[in-house]
Amino acid sequence: MDCIFCRIVAGDAPADIVYEDDIAVAFRDIKPAAPTHILVIPREHIAGPLDLDDENAPIAGHVLAVAAQVAHQEGLADDGYRLVTNQGRNGGQSVFHLHVHLLGGRRMTWPPG
Numbered sequence: 001m002d003c004i005f006c007r008i009v010a011g012d013a014p015a016d017i018v019y020e021d022d023i024a025v026a027f028r029d030i031k032p033a034a035p036t037h038i039l040v041i042p043r044e045h046i047a048g049p050l051d052l053d054d055e056n057a058p059i060a061g062h063v064l065a066v067a068a069q070v071a072h073q074e075g076l077a078d079d080g081y082r083l084v085t086n087q088g089r090n091g092g093q094s095v096f097h098l099h100v101h102l103l104g105g106r107r108m109t110w111p112p113g
Contacts, residue, residue: 003095003097004095005039006045006097008025008027009025015027016028018038018070018073019066019069019070019073022043023042023043023062023063024040024043024059024063025040025041026038026040026067026070026102033101033103034082034103034105034106034108035104035105035106036076036102037101037102037103038067038070038074038101038102039100040063040099040100042059042060042062042063044056044059046059046060046097047098048093049085049087049098050087050088051098060098063098063099063100064083064100067083067100067102071104076102076104076105079104080108081103082101082102082103082104082112083101083102083103084101084103085098085099085100
């Protein structure tokens with residue numbers, strides 16, 4: 001398996017890491033869609049939301065909690081931010097490793113693309 005996010009977790013690919021712990025890593029997106037665009041991923045390879053089950057669901061909860069913590073750290077909490085998770089190609093998923101996009105620093109519109 002050749003997963004760029006797994007390589008980032010292993011330290012084999014560069015990333016501007018803004019947070020890490022034993023379960024999750026957060027880093028700046030290399031193609032930001034907002035002034036602040038950070039990806040929060042689990043260290044464990046989980047392909048996407050459809051691969052969550054009773055056993056690994058707590059990891060997804062931790063990823064969301066980390067996203068909130070990073071939002072505070074980045075100064076986004078007071079004005080608001082958006083969290084996005086994609087599933088499958090038609091859902092916009094391009095890296096098949098579960099991740100949450102933390103987007104902020106500008107007003108978000110609805111509906112999204």
